[in-house]
Amino acid sequence: MSNKEISIQVIRRLPRYYRFLTELQNDGVDKISSTKLSAIMNITASQIRQDLNCFGGFGQQGYGYPVAQLKEEIGNILGLSNKYKAILLGAGNMGKAVATHMDFSSLGFELCGIFEKSGELIGTTLRDITIKPDDEVQSFCKENDIKTAFLCLPKDAVSAQIDMLYSLGIKNFWNFSHYDITKKYADTIVENVHMNDSLMTLCYRITQNNKEK
Amino acid sequence: MSNKEISIQVIRRLPRYYRFLTELQNDGVDKISSTKLSAIMNITASQIRQDLNCFGGFGQQGYGYPVAQLKEEIGNILGLSNKYKAILLGAGNMGKAVATHMDFSSLGFELCGIFEKSGELIGTTLRDITIKPDDEVQSFCKENDIKTAFLCLPKDAVSAQIDMLYSLGIKNFWNFSHYDITKKYADTIVENVHMNDSLMTLCYRITQNNKEK
Numbered sequence: 001m002s003n004k005e006i007s008i009q010v011i012r013r014l015p016r017y018y019r020f021l022t023e024l025q026n027d028g029v030d031k032i033s034s035t036k037l038s039a040i041m042n043i044t045a046s047q048i049r050q051d052l053n054c055f056g057g058f059g060q061q062g063y064g065y066p067v068a069q070l071k072e073e074i075g076n077i078l079g080l081s082n083k084y085k086a087i088l089l090g091a092g093n094m095g096k097a098v099a100t101h102m103d104f105s106s107l108g109f110e111l112c113g114i115f116e117k118s119g120e121l122i123g124t125t126l127r128d129i130t131i132k133p134d135d136e137v138q139s140f141c142k143e144n145d146i147k148t149a150f151l152c153l154p155k156d157a158v159s160a161q162i163d164m165l166y167s168l169g170i171k172n173f174w175n176f177s178h179y180d181i182t183k184k185y186a187d188t189i190v191e192n193v194h195m196n197d198s199l200m201t202l203c204y205r206i207t208q209n210n211k212e213k
Numbered sequence: 214m215s216n217k218e219i220s221i222q223v224i225r226r227l228p229r230y231y232r233f234l235t236e237l238q239n240d241g242v243d244k245i246s247s248t249k250l251s252a253i254m255n256i257t258a259s260q261i262r263q264d265l266n267c268f269g270g271f272g273q274q275g276y277g278y279p280v281a282q283l284k285e286e287i288g289n290i291l292g293l294s295n296k297y298k299a300i301l302l303g304a305g306n307m308g309k310a311v312a313t314h315m316d317f318s319s320l321g322f323e324l325c326g327i328f329e330k331s332g333e334l335i336g337t338t339l340r341d342i343t344i345k346p347d348d349e350v351q352s353f354c355k356e357n358d359i360k361t362a363f364l365c366l367p368k369d370a371v372s373a374q375i376d377m378l379y380s381l382g383i384k385n386f387w388n389f390s391h392y393d394i395t396k397k398y399a400d401t402i403v404e405n406v407h408m409n410d411s412l413m414t415l416c417y418r419i420t421q422n423n424k425e426k
Contacts, residue, residue, distance in 0.1 A: 015410035079420025093310035100306050108416030172419050191415040197228035200291050202404040203321030206385050207292025
């Protein structure tokens with residue numbers, strides 16, 4: 001089966017496998033059975049076997065999965081050795097959190113530029129990158145062949161900039177706003193981080209739990 | 214069907230419905246058909262009808278859904294009118310982003326306290342809340358009957374604090390770290406925000422898209 005045909009549900013579990021395998025490797029674990037991996041990851045062993053079978057040929061039945069090899073292969077499937085050049089728009093609290101917390105190079109990206117509207121942040125540095133004014137986005141992206149943008153902007157600001165970004169050939173977005181990029185540009189690749197949705201889900205689960213008591 | 218039996222997949226779509234319905238309401242839209250809602254939300258109309266049927270009795274077939282009423286009912290299901298008291302641990306960049314960006318009161322929560330280890334942040338304010346030192350967490354939670362914590366801490370810091378928090382009766386967590394809380398305490402309610410996983414998924418999708426070209 002080619003990777004193209006793998007369902008998005010399986011794909012969305014791969015980063016989690018990668019994360020747990022990285023921890024096992026750091027803990028010096030060489031091999032792990034689907035049963036043990038199942039206990040650590042809190043998903044069924046049969047789900048694990050089914051997921052990993054999608055990509056074919058991982059591990060030897062009965063011997064467990066070789067941790068380092070499995071991690072490397074999942075990393076290859078995810079494409080983490082790439083260095084996709086990206087810019088960050090918005091150096092407010094969320095932009096700062098993203099710029100300082102993320103280990104982009106281990107996640108397939110290289111953060112090349114940070115842009116901000118507000119005057120006082122221009123010229124300051126974040127992660128050794130000097131923050132530039134918004135009006136330099138176009139020239140920077142053309143010079144550096146940027147195809148990916150991380151958007152730490154309010155919805156209205158994304159709305160105001162999205163046409164310019166798209167016209168520059170930027171079609172890959174990591175989006176922290178609630179602006180719906182794919183609705184306007186269907187051929188973009190967008191991963192949304194909707195923190196509100198996550199908190200509402202927590203609220204629902206607490207509410208249900210209280211009802212059951 | 215009671216809400217208990219609703220699948221987590223449906224639940225996870227509810228915040229998205231709520232978000233889009235809020236926008237429609239703000240735009241002055243009174244009624245919307247499942248077909249139109251489908252086009253806006255980029256999911257099939259039959260999925261929408263199926264999801265909303267889970268909760269019974271929304272809208273009149275052929276007349277469209279009343280936007281304000283549907284929004285309110287979904288808000289009720291999510292429990293957004295609650296004011297679950299919560300503390301925030303960690304006032305670094307991520308904690309700051311969370312404290313300043315989130316409209317907690319519209320999401321079912323009330324942020325009551327912010328705690329931080331680092332000396333220089335103690336005594337400063339975030340969103341009119343004075344940041345307190347970590348060693349006041351216990352007394353604060355007991356006095357204010359806190360059951361929910363937002364964790365904007367590194368994994369190791371969560372590991373060091375989780376026993377104390379659990380012993381205080383805090384069993385609801387919004388977790389930005391990669392520490393696996395449910396593995397240690399199975400009776401907790403945890404929503405994780407794994408930004409790394411999201412960025413790895415973006416990397417995968419870009420990589421696949423490049424292969425297809």
